[in-house]
Amino acid sequence: MGDSDIENIKENKKKKRRAIKIKVPSISIGKKSSSAAGLQSSDKVKKIIKKPGKKEPGSIKVPHVSLEKNESEKDSGKKTAITRIKLPLIGREEEITAVEKDLEGTFKTEKESAEPGYKRNLLKKLSLTHKRGIEEYNFEEHGSLLDIRLEYPYESKQEYWVKSGLAKVVIAHNVKSKLREYLLFEPELTPFEYELLERIHEDLRDVLILTDEELGIEREKLLISKVTYLIDYYGLQLEKSSLFKIEYYLIRNYLGWGRIDALMIDPLIEDISCDGDDVPIFLFHRKEQNIKTNISFDTNSLISLAITLAQRSGKHISSANPIIDATMPDGSRLQLTFGTEVTSRGTSFTIRKFRETPFTPVDLMDLHTFNIDMLVYFWLAIENNMSLVFIGGTASGKTTSLNAVSLFIPPLAKVISIEDTREVTLFHENWIASVTREVVAEGGGAHVDMFMLLKAAMRQRPEYILVGEVRGHEAQTLFQAMNTGHTTFSTMHAGSVDAAIHRLENEPLNVPRNMLQALNIMSIQKQIQIGPDRVRRCDEIVEIAGIDPATGNIMVNTVFEYDPVADDFSYTGRSQVLGDIAAFHGWGPEMLVEEMDRRKQVLQSVKEQNIRDYVNFTKVIQAYYIDKNNVIENLDDLAELVA
Ligand SMILES: Nc1ncnc2c1ncn2[C@@H]1O[C@H](COP(=O)(O)OP(=O)(O)OP(=O)(O)O)[C@@H](O)[C@H]1O
Ligand SMILES: [Mg+2]
Numbered sequence: 001m002g003d004s005d006i007e008n009i010k011e012n013k014k015k016k017r018r019a020i021k022i023k024v025p026s027i028s029i030g031k032k033s034s035s036a037a038g039l040q041s042s043d044k045v046k047k048i049i050k051k052p053g054k055k056e057p058g059s060i061k062v063p064h065v066s067l068e069k070n071e072s073e074k075d076s077g078k079k080t081a082i083t084r085i086k087l088p089l090i091g092r093e094e095e096i097t098a099v100e101k102d103l104e105g106t107f108k109t110e111k112e113s114a115e116p117g118y119k120r121n122l123l124k125k126l127s128l129t130h131k132r133g134i135e136e137y138n139f140e141e142h143g144s145l146l147d148i149r150l151e152y153p154y155e156s157k158q159e160y161w162v163k164s165g166l167a168k169v170v171i172a173h174n175v176k177s178k179l180r181e182y183l184l185f186e187p188e189l190t191p192f193e194y195e196l197l198e199r200i201h202e203d204l205r206d207v208l209i210l211t212d213e214e215l216g217i218e219r220e221k222l223l224i225s226k227v228t229y230l231i232d233y234y235g236l237q238l239e240k241s242s243l244f245k246i247e248y249y250l251i252r253n254y255l256g257w258g259r260i261d262a263l264m265i266d267p268l269i270e271d272i273s274c275d276g277d278d279v280p281i282f283l284f285h286r287k288e289q290n291i292k293t294n295i296s297f298d299t300n301s302l303i304s305l306a307i308t309l310a311q312r313s314g315k316h317i318s319s320a321n322p323i324i325d326a327t328m329p330d331g332s333r334l335q336l337t338f339g340t341e342v343t344s345r346g347t348s349f350t351i352r353k354f355r356e357t358p359f360t361p362v363d364l365m366d367l368h369t370f371n372i373d374m375l376v377y378f379w380l381a382i383e384n385n386m387s388l389v390f391i392g393g394t395a396s397g398k399t400t401s402l403n404a405v406s407l408f409i410p411p412l413a414k415v416i417s418i419e420d421t422r423e424v425t426l427f428h429e430n431w432i433a434s435v436t437r438e439v440v441a442e443g444g445g446a447h448v449d450m451f452m453l454l455k456a457a458m459r460q461r462p463e464y465i466l467v468g469e470v471r472g473h474e475a476q477t478l479f480q481a482m483n484t485g486h487t488t489f490s491t492m493h494a495g496s497v498d499a500a501i502h503r504l505e506n507e508p509l510n511v512p513r514n515m516l517q518a519l520n521i522m523s524i525q526k527q528i529q530i531g532p533d534r535v536r537r538c539d540e541i542v543e544i545a546g547i548d549p550a551t552g553n554i555m556v557n558t559v560f561e562y563d564p565v566a567d568d569f570s571y572t573g574r575s576q577v578l579g580d581i582a583a584f585h586g587w588g589p590e591m592l593v594e595e596m597d598r599r600k601q602v603l604q605s606v607k608e609q610n611i612r613d614y615v616n617f618t619k620v621i622q623a624y625y626i627d628k629n630n631v632i633e634n635l636d637d638l639a640e641l642v643a
Contacts, residue, residue: 136224137244139165145187145245154183160268166248167262171288182283182293184262186252187245196238197246200230204250219255223247258305259295264330264353270395271352276345277302284395289534302347306336309349325438327422330354334421352395358425360617361404362607369397369525369536371569374560375405376599377541377578381521382408383625384581385463385487389470391500392525397536398491399423401525402466406489407614409464411622416457418450419468427618432460450474454481463487475509482518497522497542497556516554519544520577530567537562538569543576598632599624605635616642 137145144165150156153175161168162184170183189197204226224247231238238246252261263272263283271284274297281293297305310317313326313334322341326334331354337343359367361375370378381388382405390398403424409415415431417424422435434457437448450467451474457465458481465481467474467490482488494500500522504511524539539562545555559575562568582592606620619642624631634641 135240136221137165137247142240142244144168145241145248146185147188148185150183153177154181162262162266163248166244167265169262169266171291180288180291182285182288182291184293184295186262187248189245189249190242193242193245196231196236196242197249199234200227200246200250201253203230204254220251223250223254258308259297259301260305263293263295264332264351269353271350273348273350274302275348276343277347279345287533299346303339306338306347306349309334310336325421327435328354330356331422331425333423354423357613358403359400360407360612360614362603362617363612364401364404365603365607367536368567369401370538371560372600372603373571373596374538374541374569375603376596377559377575378405379408379599379621380581380596381577382406382487382489383410384577384584385485386520386577387482387486387488387518388521388523389489389500389519390491390523390525391494391497392491393495393527394493396525396527398493398525399468401523401538402489402491406464406466407618408621410625413463414461415464415466416460416462417466417468418453418457419466420450421468423468424466425614427615432457432462451477454478457481458484458486464489466490469493470509472508473510475504475511476515479504479511479515479518483515497524497540500524501554513547513552513554517544517546521559522556528564537564537567545576598628601635602631602638605638609638611638611642 142165146165146168148168148170150170150172154172155175156170157173157180158171159168166187168185170185172181172183174181227247227250228243231243252258257264260272260281263269263281268286269283270286273282275282277299278296280296283291283293285291306317309328310324310326313328315324315326317324317336317338319339319341322338324334324336326336328334328351333352333354334349336347336349338347340346361370361378364370365372365375378388388405390401392398403426406415406424406426409426409428411428412430415426415428417426417431417433418436419434420436422433424433434453436450436453437445450472454465454467454474454477458477463486465478465486465488467478467488470478470490470492478488478490492500492503494503501516503509504516505513521541521543523541525536526539527534527536529535538560540558541560543557543559545557547553548555557574557576558572559577560569560571563570578592582589587595602620602624606617611617611620616639620631620638623642631638631641
């Protein structure tokens with residue numbers, strides 16, 4: 001151990017978590033020198049099952065002791081998920097449906113007449129209507145349009161507006177079932193208002209289609225102005241509140257997603273799922289986890305919603321083609337089945353809601369999914385063309401992490417992303433975003449799957465290939481890509497490193513073991529329960545350190561690990577990736593630490609200056625690639641720097 005090493009250790013103690021102790025070249029199997037993790041003292045290089053498909057208990061790496069706790073908590077979460085479907089539907093959810101049901105009869109106005117050309121005249125006038133002095137609803141000025149009365153068995157636990165004054169969510173405790181429910185309240189219409197709404201709906205439809213293109217961003221205003229005009233035209237004097245309510249529903253139905261519009265807007269919702277006809281919609285709520293709503297659809301409304309969802313996502317759904325995967329216009333991921341063709345309880349859908357602004361690495365640091373050292377590690381690794389895979393269970397945040405760290409890709413590098421549904425969002429010019437295509441019907445063109453896209457990508461000289469999720473024979477191509485010098489980031493469904501490697505080596509992925517070595521880093525992510533919150537944590541980051549020549553086992557080196565008791569991460573002090581990077585650049589340990597410190601300062605400043613959107617975040621990173629000194633000199637005002 002040289003002087004510099006000793007100095008490093010001292011430095012380390014002094015700076016606590018700021019500096020990372022690097023033992024550059026050493027990745028050989030050996031004991032960790034310090035016991036930073038507290039609980040751990042085993043070998044840091046773990047061995048993985050030797051023969052594909054065959055378990056050898058002796059050689060399986062010992063999982064972290066701490067993880068068992070998480071597992072059981074996850075289980076208990078699942079239990080509630082099962083009971084949810086069996087809950088009886090209780091009257092209250094009719095609150096909103098009521099207005100749409102019991103209304104009959106026709107709305108008549110004096111101006112409606114059999115006069116020839118009436119309809120055409122009306123359309124013409126409406127098409128010509130431009131924005132005029134209209135009064136728009138304003139919560140502060142006009143107050144709430146809702147009248148919420150919670151009745152037995154509900155007790156309100158939390159309330160928040162999704163649209164101020166117009167749509168409110170009440171998280172209520174159901175005294176009978178002892179479960180929480182998500183109750184959405186929207187303005188209640190009188191029978192007259194309802195009928196008027198129906199009528200306007202009809203009269204507006206054609207006009208809106210006619211002028212849709214001109215509307216641009218002014219869609220809402222134009223819609224309102226047309227409605228105001230129509231009401232004048234009918235010769236009606238409406239109370240303001242009635243007018244606002246009607247406008248709300250028209251906007252929601254024409255420009256939004258109808259009954260599920262508020263759910264699409266509510267930022268606390270991660271997933272929306274509809275399991276079938278007349279079954280309440282369930283949500284995955286950031287705070288409440290799985291929760292039942294007071295919204296359900298009968299067969300026909302559900303079918304028409306399904307058709308709208310599919311069409312607006314540019315797909316086609318029907319009995320002949322009853323199952324689709326699609327990306328909604330806002331980027332949300334949609335899975336849809338039609339009627340009872342393949343889902344016996346009726347049309348079903350699941351929407352994984354898209355965050356308008358994807359999480360940046362700094363957001364993930366704030367959420368404590370990663371710490372700053374881990375981010376700097378990813379940053380250096382990505383710059384230096386290391387291949388990564390994010391592993392975890394369903395909705396553990398794999399794609400989110402993949403997207404976040406991809407913001408570290410150097411500015412000019414050629415990037416190709418390959419996904420089933422578009423999820424990755426980058427601010428990167430030299431980027432081809434490819435998506436697979438399923439054949440819908442005969443003559444619908446060729447089927448294009450991940451494998452084909454990946455093969456095509458390899459011929460396009462990409463530097464970075466992002467693969468949404470590896471689950472089929474494209475895995476081999478992906479590893480070929482890594483073995484031929486491409487940098488790849490992908491996600492994979494597996495609970496642990498062992499499980500991931502096992503999956504990779506077996507059917508249907510079948511990646512030969514020696515090809516696995518081209519993968520550099522695996523990051524394992526979990527959802528765990530901390531107090532009342534369900535949070536995402538990176539469980540460990542490991543490096544594939546090669547194949548043990550003596551046993552043929554894959555050697556895996558843990559670089560960072562999570563301690564659930566302290567809810568903190570620790571660096572094990574050994575990283576082959578950092579060692580290789582330092583060697584490549586001819587850096588000694590101090591220089592590596594210096595470089596890492598500089599990057600930490602950048603990330604820290606980004607955090608302090610609250611640069612949250614991914615575009616500006618990327619600009620800072622790109623500025624660093626282009627002229628790091630300039631960024632370091634301007635750390636105090638990064639916003640100005642990237643403006
Ligand atoms: N670190 C995080 N902290 C909090 N929420 C997160 C985090 N990462 C992801 N999420 C949220 O969790 C949800 C699922 O994330 P994501 O789609 O990335 O998961 P996934 O593991 O790729 O899921 P799937 O297995 O379905 O592909 C999203 O709503 C996302 O916004
Ligand atoms: Mg995903």
